[in-house]
Amino acid sequence: MTGLAAPSSTPDASDAVYAHDIPAERPWSRVLKQGQTLRIIDSEGQQAVDALLYCAEDPAERYSSQDTLRVQGSAYVELGTRLISNKGRVMAHLTADSCGRHDTSAGCCSCESNAVRFGEATKYQHACRENFILELSKHGLTKRDIVANLNFFMNVPIDPSGAFTVVDGISAPGNYVDVTADMDVLFVISNCPQVNNPCNGFNPTPIRVMIWDPRET
């Protein structure tokens, strides 16, 4: 392991309590218990992973992009970033990151915003918002509960003038990010189906998720 990738506690794949390949364009969700670590692996590279977190005990408490950025004082999600809820509590934090920079300002794609951005013909393409609505419905949640999400492996530089661009993903095949839960959280993913901008290299691909229990100390 090199560079940013490896805190000394990097777990062994064989110790994982859960592993699953999320096909291209599909959603996924699971409750992480406090202390568990979720690894999201960009199996083939340049794949944006949209994510939402809810407090498992009371899902009205959920990830808040603005609280997260305010507490951090800067605009990008990276190693060490604490993911803050709308009640100001730390829900989880990034404990490893072999990619380097993730977004939480660009939101998720939707049929409706695609039609605005790329023309009405793109309205009938699958989108993250569809994924989130369907996956959240399994947990009694609705469109009301979709808030500004995290975009792992998505590269959205913002310059001092405010110019805001989704550019080519910077993640290489096998890059990963580890998120360790600070409370029991419902973690919801949309493996982004977007084909109209560079966030997925114009070619959505599968990702892998793995979960580890807290290490014995």
Place this chain on the structure above:
Amino acid sequence: MTMAQTKLEISEANRRRYEELRAAGQELTPKGLPDATPLDGVPISPDAVVGREQVPAGWYATVRLRRGEALRIIDDSGRSSVALIGWREEDTSERVNCADTVKVQWSAAVSKGRVLLSDMGRVFLSLIEDTSGAHDLMVGGSTPASTRATFGATTRNTQENFLAAAAKIGLGLRDIPPCVTFFAPVSLDTEGRFLWMSGRKRPGDFVDLRAEMNLVLVLSNCAHPLDPARPAATDPVTLIRYRAPPPGSDDPCRTTSPEIVRAFEFTDRLFA
């Protein structure tokens, strides 16, 4: 032609379209935006005024706007910031969406001629007048935690104002989206760290927001969490609700880019 070739050709065509949109959105569109409104410009005709109120420091107001009405928000002292959220009156699951607003307009900075979008690909509010262009869509309002960190005790804050206002119309915590804060000059350096550009605030700065659908808005007059002048930043702000002139075919807000023209088409269909 093989499937693989077709897929590659589609992705290459999509990449070309994206690059064309980006070039237009970041190079052409900003050049066509109107200049900022002068501080003493565009007085509201008394006949057009529907209502006027002052919101004390730390407090909030709930304002209903019909499509075509506008709200002027005035930072009388030059020391206030006003955070805004809102919903479409007929379906409150549709709400202002900061992420789509910045993504569709290729800019995290809004100013005169720009719009705020809903999460449904429609235009929520248009910035028909704006003296400062110094507004924040990234950091959001104050919260119990942010005021505790700053003042050592929880003070009145935007998060609780939003919750109280939402509750009074049958909504709750689940319905509070990320907010837009006016008169909050947040910028960022090349590393992404946030900066407060206090030189971009002046007494009397105002912004006029034209409703593009029927809306319920909540405005919170609390110091922005990055404002170094807080807690001294405690002054009332003025809200003036008025009937805006009907937009012409050359309306600056409706014609900034192909994306925004489409967003207005989709919005107009609600009322067709």
